[in-house]
Amino acid sequence: MRKTDELIEENNHKRELLNVENEKVYEDLLLYLRTDLRIDEHAGEEILMDLLDHLVEAQEDGKSAKELFGESPQKYADELIENLPSQKRRNVFLFSASQVLGLTGWFAASFGMISLIVSFFRPVDNSIALGSLLLMLLSVMLVAFVGVSVIFKIIRSSVFQAEKKKWQAYVKAGLYGAAAFACVVLIAWLFQDFGPVIKLEWWLFLLIGLVLLAFSKLMYKWSE
């Protein structure tokens, strides 16, 4: 497991020690920091752990999260972000590559499995148009990238707002997500048979998929 993931898991356990009020303030801060994609993830998790440890001890001494983070938690969080190191390019590359390989791997592996299952009931056509496949993967990645940035932005703008505003933001983010998904489906439907067609056995798809997934896991592990 990556060191960063260990920190995240430890954070999940330790947060249970907070009382309701402190937990709310802390989780807002956590969401705000984690959805900032500019900062180094590991450094971000380290400071979140520091703050959580501090808050747990302060709580035992009868202090509140408000006393720790001041009157404006957002201002405080911005001050932290300003002083955190930015995400290393190496990590951005490894993370993106692992996502792309993972996505392609899942696609190939499920295609293989599905055609195996379907083949029990009727003959299947295992041919696939490479152009359509490529276009589909590209659009998924583009939509995922734009979608995540937009959705994170909406969430970040509402983190420290009242509950009602938060819900509005989540609904808005959900609609964006749905629209993005619809775009991918539309593209897939419009360009069904595009480019050269290859025909492979189901187990070959499965094998390719598993290899890609293994590479994806490896790259994720290399990122910090």
Next chain:
Amino acid sequence: MALRSQLLKGVLDACVMAVVEEQPVYGYELSQKLQAIGLPDISDGTIYPVLLRLQKNGFIRGEMRPSASGPNRKYYFLTDQGQAELEQIAAEWLEIAKPVSQLLKRGGGYEKDR
């Protein structure tokens, strides 16, 4: 405003480095020590942006270690670079501290010394 916060940052940095120099500490310990010294306003959340800034500049470094109470904590150590920086800030501060505090008492005491 810029100069004011600049000045404050320098003083904060020096205070935190001076505590870390004495003994490596983790966040909560640091805030307790600052409070005991008589600086309660910079003791709580304020220390974390300072710790991040000092780390970014290479003046301190953090290391996970088991704490006295048991669980692992991130302890902060002063680096050689931080040592040099602290000495410089301390020298500058000591040079201005006395005349400035005398001036800011505003009893006109500084005129008598002329």
